[in-house]
Amino acid sequence: MSKPFAARVTKDSLVFSAGHFITFNGNVCERLHGHNWRVDVTITGELDENGYVFDFIALRDASMKLVQHLDHCVLLPDSHPLINVCTSDDGREVTATFEERRWVFPSEDCRILPVPNTTAELIADWFGKELIEALDLQTAAGAQTLKVGIEENFGQWAYVTLDVS
Numbered sequence: 115m116s117k118p119f120a121a122r123v124t125k126d127s128l129v130f131s132a133g134h135f136i137t138f139n140g141n142v143c144e145r146l147h148g149h150n151w152r153v154d155v156t157i158t159g160e161l162d163e164n165g166y167v168f169d170f171i172a173l174r175d176a177s178m179k180l181v182q183h184l185d186h187c188v189l190l191p192d193s194h195p196l197i198n199v200c201t202s203d204d205g206r207e208v209t210a211t212f213e214e215r216r217w218v219f220p221s222e223d224c225r226i227l228p229v230p231n232t233t234a235e236l237i238a239d240w241f242g243k244e245l246i247e248a249l250d251l252q253t254a255a256g257a258q259t260l261k262v263g264i265e266e267n268f269g270q271w272a273y274v275t276l277d278v279s
Contacts, residue, residue, distance in 0.1 A: 121167040123174045124154040130185040134232040137196060143212045153177055154263035155245065160256030168257060176248045180241055187225045189232045199226055234272035238264040242276045251278040
């Protein structure tokens with residue numbers, strides 16, 4: 115039986131500032147607000163021929179690219195049953211509606227994520243799936259799982275562990 119190993123990256127630079135709002139309890143919608151979200155990523159698996167689970171630099175750089183993609187944007191869900199998000203015909207604006215509420219943002223300031231709600235848990239899941247693809251973890255020798263943590267507020271973390279195979 116092999117020993118469990120992990121490579122973890124969390125840095126002061128793995129932080130993005132982004133706005134969002136979520137719904138809960140069916141029909142309660144928060145006000146638009148923002149966080150300084152922090153990211154923590156860990157790959158577990160077997161050691162490769164070099165004696166490590168995964169290259170820290172590659173993990174850091176791919177995570178940083180995603181952080182930069184989200185930084186200073188409004189995060190919106192693409193599949194919420196009550197929040198409708200649409201882009202204007204000319205592509206310049208994104209409109210989000212919930213019941214009688216309506217928000218209009220410049221398109222370049224939005225990230226429409228393939229999630230039903232922009233909770234920290236679902237953002238962590240999206241982030242992890244993006245990392246698995248960007249790093250081609252399905253073919254990485256020995257990689258077994260990717261754990262992603264997203265901190266939306268100091269001490270309030272959401273985690274997901276994804277199988278990379």
